[in-house]
Amino acid sequence: MISMAVIRRLPKYHRYLAELIRNDIDRISSKELSEKIGFTASQIRQDFNCFGDFGQQGYGYNVRELYNEISRILGLNTEYSTVIVGAGNIGQAIANYTRFEKQGFFIKGIFDKNPKLVGLKIRDIEVKDVEELEDFLKNNKIDIGIISVPREQAQKVANIFVKSGIKAIWNFAPIDLEVPDDVIVENVHLSESLLTLTYRLNEANLFAKNKQK
Amino acid sequence: MISMAVIRRLPKYHRYLAELIRNDIDRISSKELSEKIGFTASQIRQDFNCFGDFGQQGYGYNVRELYNEISRILGLNTEYSTVIVGAGNIGQAIANYTRFEKQGFFIKGIFDKNPKLVGLKIRDIEVKDVEELEDFLKNNKIDIGIISVPREQAQKVANIFVKSGIKAIWNFAPIDLEVPDDVIVENVHLSESLLTLTYRLNEANLFAKNKQK
The missing domain is CATH 1.10.10.10 (Winged helix-like DNA-binding domain superfamily/Winged helix DNA-binding domain)
Incomplete structure (x- = not known):
């Protein structure tokens, strides 16, 4: 390995x-x-x-x-079908990011539970109610599940992905998902990235203060 | 350290x-x-x-x-002023992400060079022409510069940040920025994260094929 x-x-x-x-x-x-x-x-x-x-x-x-x-x-000689669950800021940004499509990633469905977002079209894909996710996954072969829902809903979405046989999850929710060993999770934790930045920005400061103690 | x-x-x-x-x-x-x-x-x-x-x-x-x-x-006992350069998908998603504000990150300006985006309001902040960035940074103390422009423009934006005394850059452009040693860069490279996922999804496959050779 x-x-x-x-x-x-x-x-x-x-x-x-x-x-x-x-x-x-x-x-x-x-x-x-x-x-x-x-x-x-x-x-x-x-x-x-x-x-x-x-x-x-x-x-x-x-x-x-x-x-x-x-x-x-890297597995880029093939195409990947994806779904996005969570059509908020991040979900929409990913859906709108055409570069991924050029690399072979195709969005087959976008889901949300917010009635205000359901029915919205993002690049010709209509946002569906998340209640339809499980049925959708039964009828469509999806390679990568993308999670961009709030923390509280993320594990539930992951469970549906796992149950539906999805083996790769791209997770933007600020939570460590629990999945079986044969399911791969790749996290993008934006808050953690930002906090790493502020830590480093304050580091000099921090140790100067500690020394004074 | x-x-x-x-x-x-x-x-x-x-x-x-x-x-x-x-x-x-x-x-x-x-x-x-x-x-x-x-x-x-x-x-x-x-x-x-x-x-x-x-x-x-x-x-x-x-x-x-x-x-x-x-x-x-982590430096969360203080507030941070930020600007976002690049009001496309990712820039807008960050600007709209209210959770950062709760953690003390305040967006003071959003800039883009696209005339279609200049003037657009994102949460009451009007997108300004990137030509105004340098002047804006002269008149406003900014702690963190956020770069969400395409690859080709990212280094130019970083140079303006550095010249204006910004010491922390949160970079979403798929490029490794060149900055002086006293400037901290934290990257969020979405494509690289996605490719790590596809690599791992294909890994078993890949080595099975190699063995057959």
Whole structure:
């Protein structure tokens, strides 16, 4: 099994390689890539070695090939059906973010329990009542369930996803979901990200005060 | 200096303690907290020890005191002025997210270069032309700059923030910003989070195929 640390670096490689392609760069050494991306060259070589034998020592990597290979490793050579539950601010922002569609993520349904939102159209997809979610999932093969409801409702939505056989959940609710081992959860906890920022902003301050005590 | 790993756990402690308070729990041992939060009890004690001497061995932690202390450590005992640059999907979602205001984050300005968005009101704040950003920052003390523009414009916005003395940037653009050492950047890279999910969804598959080779 590949470690989560390596896995989390892969999308970053993918992003940098996309940039190299946009800049018409055909070939890059691990050293040059290292300068751009900020990981050491040996780290980069080790990471890539986890996935097999691409890139020839001394000649550098063929950018396009490496990009395609990492795309494949990231599972981007296929399409994904998604549903969004929670059509509030974040749910709508994700639904409206057309870039995901270009990467192969297609929104098949958007659900909310708020009658004011049910019936609303977001990019031609009508928001359905969350009561219909379970039936919808019976009749549609969905790969990724996206949760953007308030904290209190998130576990309930996750339970419906799990029961319906969804194996991947992208969770924006500020809660750690309880799911079986074969279900993957990836969290985006915005508040925690923001609090990390304020902590670091105050850190100098904090320890100066502690010293004075 | 406290390690980033510890720092990233703090908001999670904060969130769990808030939940304990909502559930009227006054006192909790590191062992009980460990069962809830999923870190080991010794990890929890070590983390808290970084910040001084709270919690009495054997008696457990006073939940409210611990919550207040971690709030203080996270810098939540103060208010923050923010500006959002980029009034697209993500920018609007953040601007509309009232929970941040309750935590002390106040949006003082929203900027965009799209004439269709300039003049739009988001919760009583009128979107201004990004051309006015630099002047605005001269006349207003802003603590946190939020970047939610497309990749191509993000570094330019960061440069204006840096030049204006902003020391903390919350960056949603899919790019690693270059800033001086005394400026803190916290990234929310949604695409990378999503690709981590698809990687993990495909991992079993991927290695099965590799073996067949």
